[in-house]
Amino acid sequence: MSQKTILIVEDEAAIRDMLKFTLTASGFWVEEADNAEQGMRLALEKNPDLILLDWMLPGISGVSMAQKMRQNEKTQALPIIMLTARGEEEAQVQGFEAGVDDYVVKPFSPRALVARVNALLRRQHGTQGASDGQQLIAGRMCLDLESHRFYVDGEELKLGPTEFKLVQFFISHPNRVFSRAQLLDQVWGLNVVVEERTVDVHIRRLRKLLEPIQIDHYIQTIRGAGYRFSVED
Numbered sequence: 001m002s003q004k005t006i007l008i009v010e011d012e013a014a015i016r017d018m019l020k021f022t023l024t025a026s027g028f029w030v031e032e033a034d035n036a037e038q039g040m041r042l043a044l045e046k047n048p049d050l051i052l053l054d055w056m057l058p059g060i061s062g063v064s065m066a067q068k069m070r071q072n073e074k075t076q077a078l079p080i081i082m083l084t085a086r087g088e089e090e091a092q093v094q095g096f097e098a099g100v101d102d103y104v105v106k107p108f109s110p111r112a113l114v115a116r117v118n119a120l121l122r123r124q125h126g127t128q129g130a131s132d133g134q135q136l137i138a139g140r141m142c143l144d145l146e147s148h149r150f151y152v153d154g155e156e157l158k159l160g161p162t163e164f165k166l167v168q169f170f171i172s173h174p175n176r177v178f179s180r181a182q183l184l185d186q187v188w189g190l191n192v193v194v195e196e197r198t199v200d201v202h203i204r205r206l207r208k209l210l211e212p213i214q215i216d217h218y219i220q221t222i223r224g225a226g227y228r229f230s231v232e233d
């Protein structure tokens with residue numbers, strides 16, 4: 001497997017150094033930025049596999065940078081882990097709404113951080129076992145597992161890594177109701193400590209993408225139970 005590049009965007013040099021040391025020791029190549037402008041530039045130039053993004057940055061905040069990245073076609077699907085301080089729960093929710101995939105609360109142990117990085121990279125490349133040319137088709141949707149692309153009526157639609165995994169799970173398990181906890185286990189993976197409302201945030205993002213092409217009804221909310229995917233009317 002080729003070496004993965006992690007971009008760290010963090011203004012505190014001590015945390016940046018610790019992250020760089022830990023990630024380098026785990027076999028990653030590391031790029032660093034101490035502000036969002038530089039971070040955005042490196043994200044475009046260095047084509048990283050994942051970004052560790054601090055929430056509190058001088059100038060443009062981590063959340064604004066995440067939003068900008070989600071609006072840029074080149075960085076739209078880049079996995080982002082946000083670094084937040086304790087007590088910034090509101091930041092975490094805003095972060096998820098801005099398109100962040102996971103977050104880690106400071107102070108964190110280097111090992112836990114590397115585990116989260118690996119989990120997110122696995123989630124993004126969770127389709128490695130798929131045979132060549134394997135496609136999942138449901139209704140007007142087509143998920144190409146080899147090229148990691150998502151199509152509706154043959155037109156490509158860009159999905160973030162978590163939304164891609166969600167669609168993959170739903171298409172593979174149609175017409176069944178899954179609770180938020182089950183979706184967290186199945187899509188986010190065990191040992192990932194995220195709140196159940198995270199599921200709602202990603203479902204909302206996914207529906208927003210599907211709404212203009214009128215297939216948001218494929219993802220149904222079952223009150224008091226969870227969510228169901230069905231292409232039947």
Ligand code: CA
Nearest residue numbers: 011054056057
């Ligand atoms: Ca900071």
